[in-house]
Amino acid sequence: MNKLVLILAIILIAGCTGNNHTESQPNQGIIIKSLEIKPSEVVDIEPFDLLFEVTNVGGKKTTVNAYIYGPSWISDTDGNLGGHELIAPDKQVGSIGESFIYTETYEPPVSVTKGLTQEYIVNGRICYPYTTSAVADVEIISIAEKRITEVKQATKTVKTQNSDAPIRIEFTIKEPLIDYGNGQEIPIAVKIRDVGGGFAATSTAGCKKNPALDVMNKLDVTLTGEGINTCVGEDLHLINGETTLFCKIVATTEGVPSKNVKLIAEATYNYYKTKTTTVKISGIS
Numbered sequence: 001m002n003k004l005v006l007i008l009a010i011i012l013i014a015g016c017t018g019n020n021h022t023e024s025q026p027n028q029g030i031i032i033k034s035l036e037i038k039p040s041e042v043v044d045i046e047p048f049d050l051l052f053e054v055t056n057v058g059g060k061k062t063t064v065n066a067y068i069y070g071p072s073w074i075s076d077t078d079g080n081l082g083g084h085e086l087i088a089p090d091k092q093v094g095s096i097g098e099s100f101i102y103t104e105t106y107e108p109p110v111s112v113t114k115g116l117t118q119e120y121i122v123n124g125r126i127c128y129p130y131t132t133s134a135v136a137d138v139e140i141i142s143i144a145e146k147r148i149t150e151v152k153q154a155t156k157t158v159k160t161q162n163s164d165a166p167i168r169i170e171f172t173i174k175e176p177l178i179d180y181g182n183g184q185e186i187p188i189a190v191k192i193r194d195v196g197g198g199f200a201a202t203s204t205a206g207c208k209k210n211p212a213l214d215v216m217n218k219l220d221v222t223l224t225g226e227g228i229n230t231c232v233g234e235d236l237h238l239i240n241g242e243t244t245l246f247c248k249i250v251a252t253t254e255g256v257p258s259k260n261v262k263l264i265a266e267a268t269y270n271y272y273k274t275k276t277t278t279v280k281i282s283g284i285s
Contacts, residue, residue: 027195029058029166030086032275033099035124041280044112048279050104052124056086056097059164064128066102067209071120073109079209088164112283120281125274127207132267134169136160139176140251141258146178153178157191166196167219169265176258177251185248190223190233190265194241198273202235207270219269223247226261 033053042048054064066081068074081102089097112118136158141151153174160170172189194200194217202215217238223231223245231247253259 027166027168027197028164029056029060029062029130029196029271030064030126030128030273031055031057032124032126032273035122035275035277037122037277037279040278041282043282043284044108044110045284047105047107050102050106050122052081052102052104053099054084054086054102054126055099056088057164058088058097058130058166060130061085061087062128062130064100064126065207067125067127068104068122069125069209070123071109073106074122076209078104083207108281110281112281114283117280117282120279121276122279123274123276125209125272127201127209127211127270127272129203129207130165130167130269130271131163132165132167132169133163134160134171134265134267136171136263137260138171138173138263139258139260140179140253141176142179142253142256143181145253145257151176165267166194166198166271167200167267167269168193168195169221169267171263171265177249177261179251179253183250183252186251188223188247188249188263190221190231190245190247192219192221192236192238192243192245192267194238196271196273198271200238200269200271203268203270205270211270211272219267221245221265221267223263223265225249225263227252228261228263 033055036051038049052066063083063085065083067079069079084100087098089095138158155174157170157172162168170191172191177186199217200219201211202218205215218235221233221236228249233245236243
């Protein structure tokens with residue numbers, strides 16, 4: 001009996017852990033699945049291959065641009081591997097995201113003194129244009145309804161639905177919003193966080209191997225919604241991976257006791273990730 005229980009437990013564990021498919025991951029867009037040099041230890045007359053695999057695990061189709069850099073024997077031209085469009089996973093049908101492997105073969109790049117070994121660090125970087133869309137419903141009540149119900153306002157982060165992306169958005173407001181009349185504006189904080197493990201850059205700058213300092217850790221955010229004057233934050237600077245856009249909205253119930261209003265925010269950016277590997281070259285000549 002104990003053997004039967006053990007066998008069933010092993011089957012159950014295998015069933016839970018045996019799926020190696022790359023599924024949608026809320027905090028990622030494109031990932032560097034692997035960066036390898038094969039063989040990773042060569043002699044200075046031996047060619048070797050670089051394999052650079054990227055996978056779309058996010059919420060939308062996009063074009064990934066890949067680069068390699070580091071050793072002096074990788075020229076700027078050789079280091080630009082080009083762009084490739086990748087389809088995103090589809091949760092509705094259970095399909096996985098598309099992958100692509102960039103491959104390069106290098107002839108002996110350097111001569112190494114016989115008996116010595118030199119190690120080179122090779123960096124792989126990707127950049128892809130992306131957007132994060134976020135929506136939330138907030139309640140607005142009339143001043144009359146406030147007096148009837150004696151509701152208390154509380155400052156809180158309202159439930160926000162984000163598209164799968166490395167940048168996340170949250171709305172912080174006093175809820176419920178009160179319609180005091182006369183078109184009074186009410187402040188709202190749009191909080192933006194980088195949770196993707198890389199860094200964002202201004203999308204208008206385009207993808208580059210080495211983005212300029214004045215575009216790094218920056219993005220654009222737009223807030224819209226019913227009865228809301230569009231609020232735009234350009235080149236918002238992410239400090240320690242976070243920033244906040246402060247906007248004002250007009251809360252009006254339009255003559256009813258209460259209503260819900262949909263807030264819609266969109267962040268646009270380029271996103272970068274980097275991975276490192278090494279190759280050892282020994283001299284035999």
